[in-house]
Structures are given as C-alpha cells and as structure tokens.
Amino acid sequence: MRYFEGKVVLITGASSGIGRATAFAFAGAGARLLLCARRLKLLRELEAPLMEAGAAAISLFRLDVRDRATVDAAIAGLPEDWKAIDVLVNNAGLSRGLSRLYEDDPENWDEMIDTNVKGLLAVTRAVVPGMVARNAGHVINLGSTAGHLTYANGAVYCATKAAEKAISEGLKIDLMGTAVRVTSVDPGMVETEFSRVRFRGDEERAAKVYEKITPLKPEDIADAVLWAVTRPAHVNIHSIVLTTIDQANSTVFHRHG
Ligand code: NDP
Numbered sequence: 523m524r525y526f527e528g529k530v531v532l533i534t535g536a537s538s539g540i541g542r543a544t545a546f547a548f549a550g551a552g553a554r555l556l557l558c559a560r561r562l563k564l565l566r567e568l569e570a571p572l573m574e575a576g577a578a579a580i581s582l583f584r585l586d587v588r589d590r591a592t593v594d595a596a597i598a599g600l601p602e603d604w605k606a607i608d609v610l611v612n613n614a615g616l617s618r619g620l621s622r623l624y625e626d627d628p629e630n631w632d633e634m635i636d637t638n639v640k641g642l643l644a645v646t647r648a649v650v651p652g653m654v655a656r657n658a659g660h661v662i663n664l665g666s667t668a669g670h671l672t673y674a675n676g677a678v679y680c681a682t683k684a685a686e687k688a689i690s691e692g693l694k695i696d697l698m699g700t701a702v703r704v705t706s707v708d709p710g711m712v713e714t715e716f717s718r719v720r721f722r723g724d725e726e727r728a729a730k731v732y733e734k735i736t737p738l739k740p741e742d743i744a745d746a747v748l749w750a751v752t753r754p755a756h757v758n759i760h761s762i763v764l765t766t767i768d769q770a771n772s773t774v775f776h777r778h779g
C-alpha cells in the first residue's frame with residue numbers, strides 16, 4: 523500500500539542494516555526518502571534499487587550525526603520541497619567493544635555516547651520544531667533490549683539505549699498537546715553490520731554472536747517501524763520490543779543443537 527505517497531521520511535544511518543531495510547519499507551509505501559549516513563557511496567548504490575522499490579523521490583546526503591553544527595546546517599539547508607519532514611527515523615547508532623567497564627577504552631564510550639545519545643538528540647532538535655509548527659509528524663527512535671536490561675561487558679552501550687528510552691519518553695511528554703507522535707522500536711539481536719562494527723571488523727567474533735541462533739532480520743524491524751507509523755493518527759505506539767524466538771531478553775538466548 524502506498525500509505526506514504528508524497529510524504530517525506532528522513533532516515534539516519536540508512537547505509538546499512540536496519541536503516542537500509544527501513545528505507546526499502548518506506549520506498550514500497552511510496553515515500554520521498556531523505557537518507558543520510560557517513561558512507562555516501564553506499565547510499566548512492568541504494569538509489570536505483572529504492573526507486574525501483576517504489577520511492578517517489580530520493581535525496582541523499584553525507585552526515586555524521588555527532589557533528590551538531592553540520593546536522594543543524596543540513597536540516598536548515600534542505601530544499602523547500604524536502605523541508606516538511608513527516609517521519610524521522612533516528613536509527614544511526616553503533617556499539618564499540620565488549621569488555622569490562624573498568625578495563626575499557628574511554629574512546630569507545632565517547633563514540634557510542636556521541637552517536638547514540640548526542641547524535642540522536644542533535645537530529646531530533648533540528649527536525650522536531652518543524653513538526654510542531656506543522657502539527658504533524660512521527661519520530662521513531664531505535665532503542666534496544668539492551669536499554670531494558672544491562673548485559674555483562676556492555677554497560678556503556680546499554681546505557682546509551684537506556685538513555686534513548688528516557689529521551690523517547692521525555693520527548694513524548696514534551697510533545698503533549700501536539701499531533702506529533704513518538705515511538706521507540708527496541709529490538710534484540712538483529713543480524714546487520716552491528717557486531718562487525720562492535721568488534722572492529724573481526725568477522726569471526728561477529729559471526730559467533732549469531733551462532734546457532736536465528737537472529738532477527740533488518741526487515742523485521744522495518745516492518746515494526748512501518749506498522750507503528752501506519753496506525754490511525756490518534757494512536758501513539760510508545761514502544762515495540764521485539765526479539766527472535768531464540769531470545770527472551772538481553773541476557774537469555776537459546777542456541778540450537
Ligand atoms: P549497522 O552497523 O548495520 O548500521 C548502523 C548505521 O548507522 C549505518 O548505516 C551507519 O552508517 C550509521 N552510523 C553509525 N554512526 C554514524 C554517525 N556517526 N553518523 C551517521 N550515521 C552513522 O547496524 P544496525 O542496523 O544493527 O543498527 C542500527 C540501529 O539499530 C543502531 O542504533 C543500533 O544500536 C540499533 N540496534 C541494533 C540491533 C542489532 O542487534 N543489530 C539491536 C537493537 C538496536 P555509516 O557508517 O555509513 O555512517
């Protein structure tokens with residue numbers, strides 16, 4: 523169904539994984555896609571397949587969400603016909619490392635906090651005033667089961683997702699009296715580049731994360747996003763927590779065999 527015919531959807535971190543799958547889901551719904559990430563080359567490769575999948579139009583730009591001045595300039599500088607953002611998907615995010623807090627490299631903390639928390643805040647701060655002025659819009663934030671239950675060696679990543687949960691709740695409160703909706707989509711394990719990024723390209727270690735488990739696919743998350751944004755206008759889905767059948771929470775898994 524072309525629910526989003528003509529509507530503008532901004533997705534951060536659209537070059538890979540959940541962001542990319544979400545772009546395809548909105549393309550199928552006829553949206554006009556504003557896609558950003560740091561790897562512009564990967565975004566460019568998506569342009570033709572996304573148009574083929576049904577996108578009404580696509581605009582790509584390079585963006586590092588950690589750079590607040592650039593975020594502000596990018597949103598303020600959007601062409602007139604792209605300014606009215608209907609859906610913001612705050613998806614850009616990452617984990618770095620999996621080790622004891624007291625032994626970890628503080629650079630990892632900076633990268634996760636700057637991206638997952640401050641980056642999400644920067645994009646939200648730049649986009650939401652326009653939604654309030656138009657009294658229309660929907661913010662989807664990518665949370666995680668990690669924000670609900672902290673796991674060993676992941677304190678700071680989990681903290682960033684706990685922060686995302688608090689920010690989503692706070693934003694919803696602050697938007698009361700407007701028609702702007704807020705949803706936190708909180709997946710468990712999804713097979714994307716996530717673990718390769720966490721382990722800085724160590725393919726073997728990344729593959730072990732999903733060993734003997736049927737992980738969620740990025741398309742499963744995109745499906746949840748699309749469901750949340752297609753509810754009637756008076757319905758606000760606050761959060762969606764979804765895991766593979768092989769996962770109960772962020773610490774309990776069932777590995778086959
Ligand atoms: P991927 O690594 O596949 O994708 C992450 C995306 O974020 C990439 O497109 C990357 O693009 C972008 N990104 C990272 N840093 C920045 C930055 N500074 N500025 C702009 N874009 C950035 O991982 P996922 O698709 O799995 O992750 C997407 C979101 O989902 C994250 O917020 C993650 O925390 C969350 N999540 C993931 C789960 C999982 O198990 N995979 C489970 C629960 C939540 P580029 O490198 O080109 O900038």
Ligand code: 8X3
Binds near residue numbers: 667668710
């Ligand atoms: C990503 C899922 O459990 O690897 O948020 O942290 S997990």
